Amino acid sequence: MTKQRILRVSIIEDHTDFRNGLVSVLSTSHQFVCVGEFGSVEKAMENFPECDVLLLDINLPGKSGTESIAALKNECPAMRIVMMTVFDDDENIFNALLAGADGYLLKKTPAPKILAAIEDAATGGTPMTPFVARRVIEHFKQSAPKQQSYELSEREKEILKELVNGLDNRMIAEKLFISYETVRNHVKHIYEKLHVSSRTQAVTKAISEHIVKS
């Protein structure tokens, strides 16, 4: 069905045992050939091999896997990068995928699924374990909702919007055709209602709680 093109795979992983394990897993199939294995990004960058898929440990000594994604893609733009890690927390997933990773695997993933993931990545998919996928979905699902009401008046919302835009009180006064002192009063009331005590706190809250759109 799929064309059995031979896929060149590189590995960057500091754990020698696990790296060797991966190499032997790859050697069980004629579809894969390991063209490079390194213990750190720095080593790999010295002479980076042309390849189709890179298995990249997220937790490396020196430059971390996630930090290195951009540089590695620069070395070999067509290459797909599959992150591997023992950590499956939201932040790691989110950051690696945002940084340009093409897939994500937990290290406990069984060998056959690792091979399937390499093939998926090479053919344009984004392999993730279902649990990692769930985390990703949850992460950006949560960023949408929650709409707590702080009962700001219309005028106050208007002023808060300008705070977020970075205007100072004098500029807001001019823009809304009211006096400087009135702006200061509104700002004070906004602080009370949001339970904060500075502009930056108000701005962060306004954005993160979607009181104003950023």
Next chain:
Amino acid sequence: MTKQRILRVSIIEDHTDFRNGLVSVLSTSHQFVCVGEFGSVEKAMENFPECDVLLLDINLPGKSGTESIAALKNECPAMRIVMMTVFDDDENIFNALLAGADGYLLKKTPAPKILAAIEDAATGGTPMTPFVARRVIEHFKQSAPKQQSYELSEREKEILKELVNGLDNRMIAEKLFISYETVRNHVKHIYEKLHVSSRTQAVTKAISEHIVKS
């Protein structure tokens, strides 16, 4: 390895042929039992069966699959919903997942993977084909914008993070064990690099350009 609990599966799919196909796929394994099959959401709601996983067509006559997710979850809150569709465009994926779908499969997915997906969904995963996963990632990668580099140093990013948290200069100094004056210097440099001239502008930029996570 996993406890072979028998999973009760329902199907809502207007294409009779495909629905029958699913039923026979399910019958090939003793792990699954089909407890209901319907041609529309309306029909299903008349007498909705208690089940573990619902296979839900996204493109149904009458109320669409995505629109019905909330109502169906209300009928049976513990149930996991796996969407099925021939359409694999961003909007369908995004909307269904936001609406509370627990997984997503293209109809061309081979039978064994469908069974695996049902099991994944039932055990808390989010089954998606790698291609659908890719689309999801792409979707929210683009919405998380243009990773413009402002070349902030590590220390500056650290300070910027505290600005976003709403700390004043004196609090930042205490927290990072450096002098108040040093904090002010870092803040000044941050302003220069971000091309802004106030805390609120820096905070807004930091959040909206994802320089720090909010």
Next chain:
DNA sequence: ACATCAATAACTCAATTGAGTCATTTTACC
């Protein structure tokens, strides 16, 4: 060895902000 940059620290001065209090007018609701 030299240049560059990051991180640290200190100083000034003017502007802005945070907090508190008070007052007037309009709108809205019962």
Next chain:
DNA sequence: GGTAAAATGACTCAATTGAGTTATTGATGT
């Protein structure tokens, strides 16, 4: 008609911030 909230405006005072300047140290790179 009275009350409550919202919008407006003004005043003070202390604290924080923005801007400019200067300087030392350590790390990096050529």
